Amino acid sequence: MNASKASSILLYGETGTGKELFAQAIHNTSERRSKPFVAINCGAIPASIIESYLFGYSGGAFTGAKKEGNIGAFEQANHGTIFLDEISEMPMDLQSKLLRVLQEKEVMRVGDFNPIKLDVRIISSSNRDLMKAVNEGRFREDLYYRINVIEIRIPPLRERKDDIPLLVRHFIDDFNRVLGKFVLSVDQDAIDILMEYDWRGNVRELKSCIERAMNLVDVNNSTIKAIHLPPYLMEQSENALIIPRQPIESLKEQVQRTETAAIKNALRRAGQSKKEAAELLGISTITLWRKIKEYKLESLEED
Numbered sequence: 001m002n003a004s005k006a007s008s009i010l011l012y013g014e015t016g017t018g019k020e021l022f023a024q025a026i027h028n029t030s031e032r033r034s035k036p037f038v039a040i041n042c043g044a045i046p047a048s049i050i051e052s053y054l055f056g057y058s059g060g061a062f063t064g065a066k067k068e069g070n071i072g073a074f075e076q077a078n079h080g081t082i083f084l085d086e087i088s089e090m091p092m093d094l095q096s097k098l099l100r101v102l103q104e105k106e107v108m109r110v111g112d113f114n115p116i117k118l119d120v121r122i123i124s125s126s127n128r129d130l131m132k133a134v135n136e137g138r139f140r141e142d143l144y145y146r147i148n149v150i151e152i153r154i155p156p157l158r159e160r161k162d163d164i165p166l167l168v169r170h171f172i173d174d175f176n177r178v179l180g181k182f183v184l185s186v187d188q189d190a191i192d193i194l195m196e197y198d199w200r201g202n203v204r205e206l207k208s209c210i211e212r213a214m215n216l217v218d219v220n221n222s223t224i225k226a227i228h229l230p231p232y233l234m235e236q237s238e239n240a241l242i243i244p245r246q247p248i249e250s251l252k253e254q255v256q257r258t259e260t261a262a263i264k265n266a267l268r269r270a271g272q273s274k275k276e277a278a279e280l281l282g283i284s285t286i287t288l289w290r291k292i293k294e295y296k297l298e299s300l301e302e303d
Contacts (some may be wrong), residue, residue, distance in 0.1 A: 016204030035080030043089035057110035176267035
């Protein structure tokens with residue numbers, strides 16, 4: 001295995017710093033990018049099944065096992081990359097089996113004695129000091145040196161705020177696909193708030209904020225604005241002066257904006273039929289006509 005293709009990498013970083021995103025980026029820029037990338041959270045899998053989850057099992061290996069057996073994560077990642085997130089949570093008995101996989105470059109399914117050759121790059125991550133775990137007897141020293149050929153420390157998001165616009169763009173693209181939206185940009189007020197915030201939850205918190213904003217963006221709007229962000233971001237932003245630039249709407253204005261958008265959307269879906277649009281909105285046709293006149297939407301009849 002060529003070192004440039006397969007040297008093991010250990011990523012250190014606080015919870016939520018985007019270690020999996022980083023591992024995926026390493027894979028995507030490597031010679032293995034056309035091969036599988038398999039991510040496993042070692043702390044999220046029960047100890048009773050993690051061995052069969054990682055290494056697979058043969059038919060009838062244990063009660064409830066499939067007759068035909070099952071391949072594990074390492075076989076799924078063959079010729080590609082496996083990402084072992086929070087490897088510090090891996091049980092000690094499994095650490096010795098993982099060490100053997102790394103040394104022999106082969107895996108044996110649970111209940112089977114036929115080794116399967118592997119060509120897999122290992123990227124591991126931890127939010128804890130693994131050397132401290134070694135000194136405390138909670139992590140194997142020989143495994144530590146095997147997975148730590150290349151060590152990369154990922155700073156918390158608050159220390160690399162220049163990454164925020166790129167991450168926001170990445171999350172917008174992702175959520176456009178997932179939510180069926182067509183958001184294209186973030187206005188300057190919103191960017192200023194995102195750049196000023198301290199991000200104690202790191203990349204994970206940023207992703208959650210963008211998902212919230214994407215759900216709140218009006219169907220007729222393609223821009224995330226400050227009003228779409230969680231209120232606590234504005235409250236904790238160091239640059240409070242940027243908030244007045246986003247005029248605060250009165251309750252009446254907010255209701256009008258929301259009802260106008262809902263009426264336009266319903267009319268569009270109903271092919272401009274007032275009766276069908278009223279049914280979609282759960283109001284009477286008379287009420288719909290009154291709202292159209294109140295909000296001066298008569299021009300929609302000509303669209």
